[in-house]
Amino acid sequence: MNVAVKALKGEEISLSFGGIKVLQGLDVEFRAGEITGLIGPNGAGKTSLFNCLTGAYSPQSGSITYAGDVLDGLSPAARATKGIVRSFQHVALSPDLTVLENVMVGVARNFHAGWVHAFLPTLRARNEQAAMRASAMDALQELGLAKVADKFPTELPPGMQRLVEIARAIVGKPDVLLLDEPAAGLNNSETRDLMRSLKNLAATDLVMVVVEHDMDLVMSICDRIYVLNFGEIVACGSPQQVRNNDDVVRIYLGSDDD
Amino acid sequence: MSDQNIAFESPATKLQQILGGNLTSGMLTFGLVVVLCVLPLFVGGSWMFSLGICFANSIGVLAVSTLVRYGGEVSIGHGFFAAIGAYSVAVLDTRYGLSILVSLPLALTLGVASGVLFAWPSRKLSGIYLAVSTMALALAVPEMINNADGLTGGYEGLYVSQPAIAGIKMSFQRYYAALIVLIAVVYALARLRQSRQGLTLLLSKAHPAAADAFGTRKDWARIVVMGISGGIAALCGAMLGFAGSTVSPSGFTLWASIFLLVGSVVSFYGLTLVRALVGGAFLTLIPQFLSASGAWIPVLYGLALLGVILFGHYLPRIKDRIAERKGGLT
Numbered sequence: 052m053n054v055a056v057k058a059l060k061g062e063e064i065s066l067s068f069g070g071i072k073v074l075q076g077l078d079v080e081f082r083a084g085e086i087t088g089l090i091g092p093n094g095a096g097k098t099s100l101f102n103c104l105t106g107a108y109s110p111q112s113g114s115i116t117y118a119g120d121v122l123d124g125l126s127p128a129a130r131a132t133k134g135i136v137r138s139f140q141h142v143a144l145s146p147d148l149t150v151l152e153n154v155m156v157g158v159a160r161n162f163h164a165g166w167v168h169a170f171l172p173t174l175r176a177r178n179e180q181a182a183m184r185a186s187a188m189d190a191l192q193e194l195g196l197a198k199v200a201d202k203f204p205t206e207l208p209p210g211m212q213r214l215v216e217i218a219r220a221i222v223g224k225p226d227v228l229l230l231d232e233p234a235a236g237l238n239n240s241e242t243r244d245l246m247r248s249l250k251n252l253a254a255t256d257l258v259m260v261v262v263e264h265d266m267d268l269v270m271s272i273c274d275r276i277y278v279l280n281f282g283e284i285v286a287c288g289s290p291q292q293v294r295n296n297d298d299v300v301r302i303y304l305g306s307d308d309d
Numbered sequence: 310m311s312d313q314n315i316a317f318e319s320p321a322t323k324l325q326q327i328l329g330g331n332l333t334s335g336m337l338t339f340g341l342v343v344v345l346c347v348l349p350l351f352v353g354g355s356w357m358f359s360l361g362i363c364f365a366n367s368i369g370v371l372a373v374s375t376l377v378r379y380g381g382e383v384s385i386g387h388g389f390f391a392a393i394g395a396y397s398v399a400v401l402d403t404r405y406g407l408s409i410l411v412s413l414p415l416a417l418t419l420g421v422a423s424g425v426l427f428a429w430p431s432r433k434l435s436g437i438y439l440a441v442s443t444m445a446l447a448l449a450v451p452e453m454i455n456n457a458d459g460l461t462g463g464y465e466g467l468y469v470s471q472p473a474i475a476g477i478k479m480s481f482q483r484y485y486a487a488l489i490v491l492i493a494v495v496y497a498l499a500r501l502r503q504s505r506q507g508l509t510l511l512l513s514k515a516h517p518a519a520a521d522a523f524g525t526r527k528d529w530a531r532i533v534v535m536g537i538s539g540g541i542a543a544l545c546g547a548m549l550g551f552a553g554s555t556v557s558p559s560g561f562t563l564w565a566s567i568f569l570l571v572g573s574v575v576s577f578y579g580l581t582l583v584r585a586l587v588g589g590a591f592l593t594l595i596p597q598f599l600s601a602s603g604a605w606i607p608v609l610y611g612l613a614l615l616g617v618i619l620f621g622h623y624l625p626r627i628k629d630r631i632a633e634r635k636g637g638l639t
């Protein structure tokens with residue numbers, strides 16, 4: 052029996068827009084059972100890397116695999132059905148749906164009742180909706196959002212909207228979870244709660260990658276950290292190693308002026 | 310694009326929040342259904358006839374509103390799909406002696422199919438470009454019908470006379486059939502809003518990339534919404550044919566398509582029975598009310614349109630004011 056750890060791997064990923072090189076031959080490996088941090092200054096290419104991993108962008112060269120499966124050429128929707136899921140840096144919730152319904156969308160890919168059930172009050176439709184609702188409610192509960200389940204996203208402060216975004220990502224029991232700045236806009240206590248939730252979520256078969264500017268969060272929950280600058284990896288290792296890396300210190304002291 | 314959608318959605322959403330304490334709006338709808346069911350006992354034949362057509366038009370308004378609500382797109386060509394439904398009914402009636410019990414499912418199927426067929430090549434278009442391409446459909450309709458006169462009866466049209474249920478007075482059948490189909494469409498759309506597919510379509514409208522990341526492709530969403538909308542429009546045409554008893558190309562000109570959009574706008578793209586009826590009334594009843602005013606019809610109609618749109622636009626603010634005042638008192 053081969054007990055190799057499942058991992059999301061990118062090899063030699065290069066991406067450019069026009070003449071601008073956004074990612075320059077990145078090699079990354081995000082392992083199941085670990086929380087991996089991805090840090091770097093604004094514009095370093097973190098979100099672009101997520102976009103390549105989920106299929107929203109097609110890198111000019113390089114290859115992406117998950118647990119040995121080659122993902123290149125698969126649409127984001129196809130990757131989602133393989134369990135690769137993300138949250139968005141810029142909250143992308145539907146204003147027409149309640150918080151609960153927005154989160155229900157995150158679990159939709161696991162259900163398959165056909166069109167008849169969309170228009171008629173069949174038993175299957177009712178069961179499916181109830182199951183989606185229950186899962187969504189669990190996810191909201193986990194993030195302390197149960198109270199606002201029936202509100203619309205626009206009625207919530209930005210920090211809470213972001214938590215809804217995260218609830219939608221975790222609700223479908225993903226195999227790969229890519230979180231893009233999950234703590235942006237959260238206050239200190241919300242951030243602490245989020246850290247606890249993310250740690251709870253970590254599991255031996257889950258690949259979790261967190262892009263984050265909040266160093267306390269990254270240093271305390273991540274097992275490994277990649278540091279990205281100008282589309283290149285400048286450091287990779289345990290929080291301790293990264294903290295003591297001279298290049299990292301220079302990048303963060305030199306260019307992060309906010 | 311998404312900002313624009315939200316912008317032309319917001320009055321409706323606000324309106325819905327105001328009108329829709331769920332219980333009260335449910336009761337209102339139920340009451341309305343009861344009234345409409347017993348109305349033929351109290352009104353004359355010409356009213357029943359007009360109301361039947363109003364119900365049919367309300368279905369057409371729902372077709373356009375569905376496209377707006379779930380697809381974020383506007384159509385000025387839904388007369389095309391309505392014509393497909395109408396001629397399904399009329400041709401099966403006159404050529405094969407089949408009633409709407411047979412032709413209605415066919416109309417629905419053909420409407421969905423043509424919606425999907427139109428959506429496939431136009432799936433990358435949006436906004437004004439999509440609207441203008443739907444217009445191309447509408448422009449083609451009367452000519453196509455005239456050319457296929459062996460089947461369609463050309464510009465003279467066809468007469469729909471087969472009863473759905475033998476033995477019941479046709480005037481009642483025309484009224485009730487249109488009413489039943491309207492209620493069924495409203496009901497099915499209410500189910501859709503709760504369904505998995507409905508939720509994913511609504512996310513896809515606002516944030517296609519996010520929906521894509523959760524398994525709903527943008528192209529799929531567009532094709533599906535066009536299929537649903539085309540199917541509903543075909544039901545509208547079918548009921549226009551049955552309730553109006555004649556089907557001819559003059560009923561499916563570009564104007565018909567434009568008025569379906571107008572009805573959708575004045576109902577603020579609402580998918581409820583009340584809203585659909587407001588839209589349908591604008592297509593059917595208001596022109597009749599105004600018909601006494603001769604040359605002034607278009608002007609008065611325009612004023613009525615403007616009035617309703619402004620009313621809908623300012624209603625949330627008016628309600629806010631009232632709520633504030635009440636809040637101040639208690």
Ligand SMILES: Nc1ncnc2c1ncn2[C@@H]1O[C@H](COP(=O)(O)OP(=O)(O)O)[C@@H](O)[C@H]1O
Pocket residue numbers: 068073091092093094095096097098099100
């Ligand atoms: N769709 C795009 N078109 C053009 N440039 C892009 C696009 N997406 C990202 N970029 C560029 O790629 C660089 C990295 O952006 P991004 O990945 O968002 O950085 P980060 O998430 O690390 O802040 C930026 O210079 C940005 O302008």
Ligand SMILES: [Mg+2]
Pocket residue numbers: 097098099140231
């Ligand atoms: Mg970013």
